[in-house]
Amino acid sequence: MTEPDMDVRGAAPLETLLRDAWQRLCRGVTDRRAPARHPVLATQAMGGGGEARTVVLRAASPSAGRVEIHTDALSAKVCELEAEPRATLLVWDDKARLQIRLRVTARLVHADAEAWARVPQAARGAYGGDPPPGRPIAAPEAHAPGAARERFTRLVCTIDEIELLHLGAERHRRAVYRRADGWAGALRAP
Numbered sequence: 001m002t003e004p005d006m007d008v009r010g011a012a013p014l015e016t017l018l019r020d021a022w023q024r025l026c027r028g029v030t031d032r033r034a035p036a037r038h039p040v041l042a043t044q045a046m047g048g049g050g051e052a053r054t055v056v057l058r059a060a061s062p063s064a065g066r067v068e069i070h071t072d073a074l075s076a077k078v079c080e081l082e083a084e085p086r087a088t089l090l091v092w093d094d095k096a097r098l099q100i101r102l103r104v105t106a107r108l109v110h111a112d113a114e115a116w117a118r119v120p121q122a123a124r125g126a127y128g129g130d131p132p133p134g135r136p137i138a139a140p141e142a143h144a145p146g147a148a149r150e151r152f153t154r155l156v157c158t159i160d161e162i163e164l165l166h167l168g169a170e171r172h173r174r175a176v177y178r179r180a181d182g183w184a185g186a187l188r189a190p
């Protein structure tokens with residue numbers, strides 16, 4: 001986003017900000033170099049506190065208000081989301097000066113044959129390594145990647161709330177959009 005379209009009061013209409021954010025999310029799915037390609041997924045840690053890690057955005061649907069991540073069923077994030085499915089995805093688009101914060105509820109879909117068929121052969125090794133993610137190993141070579149459909153998990157994230165922060169040249173704009181309000185946005189103090 002350069003400066004988004006302005007209305008008569010010199011403010012970007014809330015719908016314009018939201019449409020722009022969705023365009024950027026969709027670009028993240030198709031363009032490996034787009035900032036939204038690699039959101040940070042934050043979850044509630046099992047022992048309390050928070051956890052965060054970089055992931056790849058695999059799908060984005062503005063009409064459904066959903067995004068999707070793929071992971072290994074034995075990774076810690078899966079346990080964490082089973083215990084507390086509410087999570088946050090965070091994108092910083094430096095060129096657009098836009099922070100996109102998605103508050104989501106994640107549904108776990110394990111071993112989906114149709115989605116697995118679309119995962120390129122070269123990428124399948126990320127799902128099914130031995131030993132599983134996070135286990136102690138003596139040396140990097142002590143880990144073997146493995147392609148196992150039963151370890152392939154889709155995190156289907158239904159967005160409950162989108163919060164945007166645009167750092168504009170003149171002023172900053174922060175807006176919150178809620179599914180419960182039909183995505184009608186509301187301004188917040190930045």
Ligand SMILES: Cc1cc2nc3c(=O)[nH]c(=O)nc-3n(C[C@H](O)[C@H](O)[C@H](O)COP(=O)(O)O)c2cc1C
Nearest residue numbers: 038053054055056070071072075076077078133134
């Ligand atoms: C650029 C980048 C992209 C990544 N994409 C994914 C991904 O799409 N899915 C995933 O499970 N882990 C991905 N990872 C690895 C995670 O950041 C994390 O290290 C791993 O999933 C273990 O996380 P957990 O123990 O918190 O579950 C990626 C890491 C980087 C640096």
